[in-house]
Ligand code: FES
């Protein structure tokens with residue numbers, strides 16, 4: 315349970331708010347690289363941390379990210395002409411480069427110096443891991459660029475996608491760091507003892523703080539297969555990584571991999587979830603067929619989307635197409651798609667969950683640790699200090715893992731060498 319003031323502090327992300335300023339100390343995912351496929355192509359509208367922006371791929375392939383409104387008389391830059399390394403407002407022709415400088419002002423006399431005085435707000439960008447990243451904080455505080463393992467895996471061994479979530483980012487992040495719900499919400503085989511997570515619904519949790527956030531280990535006793543141990547990482551401010559090396563039916567997965575999400579606030583009440591998966595090693599390429607199967611299992615395959623959007627067809631307006639018969643006989647929720655199940659539960663809490671009304675139990679240890687770290691980090695930023703998670707020395711190397719471990723051995727022995735990046 316949180317005090318109302320703490321809940322506000324953690325969930326508001328606009329400029330000048332404590333969490334908003336915290337998010338503005340990190341490079342953040344602004345869009346998928348595939349949303350801007352061609353140089354001089356059509357710009358896209360983005361809303362990031364409550365700010366309306368327009369992104370475009372310039373003539374040289376670099377990405378411009380500027381205020382959605384022209385600094386002249388606030389016309390929409392979205393309709394602008396993307397040409398010769400800049401975006402030109404179509405109201406009076408003022409043109410801005412990616413740094414925000416006004417490079418042409420054809421509506422003023424040729425000898426006017428006015429254009430040297432006008433800028434459009436612009437944020438730096440770079441592209442890596444199939445994602446366009448931006449830094450929206452004070453320039454003098456810009457941290458090193460992120461370089462997580464999944465960003466280094468080649469495109470042939472990686473999946474990256476994005477899904478709209480109609481709720482505050484913290485509901486999504488807390489869901490991602492809550493291992494216990496997967497035995498319930500994501501139980502796809504009611505009563506089936508072969509389904510590993512049916513065998514122990516109350517995992518033991520160990521949370522270990524680190525300079526990027528924490529790692530945590532969940533241990534389930536799964537009978538004849540011994541212990542099922544899964545290592546997750548929380549990378550501040552809103553990323554989760556976890557092992558998906560094993561199959562949910564026991565043994566190794568056919569395509570062993572690691573996966574995770576980043577919850578990027580659109581504004582206080584809406585989120586884009588970036589979904590990553592990357593192969594355990596070069597021996598396991600991710601084929602387009604497998605990528606499709608994985609995305610569909612999570613409820614976000616191409617057929618699951620409202621065409622041309624990042625929104626799912628199974629959503630709040632149709633109760634996620636819950637099937638009550640299926641819920642009685644086949645799956646715990648009766649909702650198709652692992653992440654669709656998450657959205658049903660998280661969006662249904664309301665746009666911003668009222669955490670003053672909660673009753674947290676022992677299975678919520680990781681959730682509590684997340685909130686503590688975020689609250690401490692907002693204090694650090696307010697005091698002019700750097701938050702955790704901006705030092706590449708550690709976040710470059712973190713790798714999650716999961717496996718079955720004999721009951722008489724300790725997982726740390728067994729996992730040796732598996733928790734360091736291989737890409
Ligand atoms: S409003 Fe953009 S050039 Fe005038």
Ligand SMILES: [Fe+2]
Nearest residue numbers: 489495500656
């Ligand atoms: Fe989930």
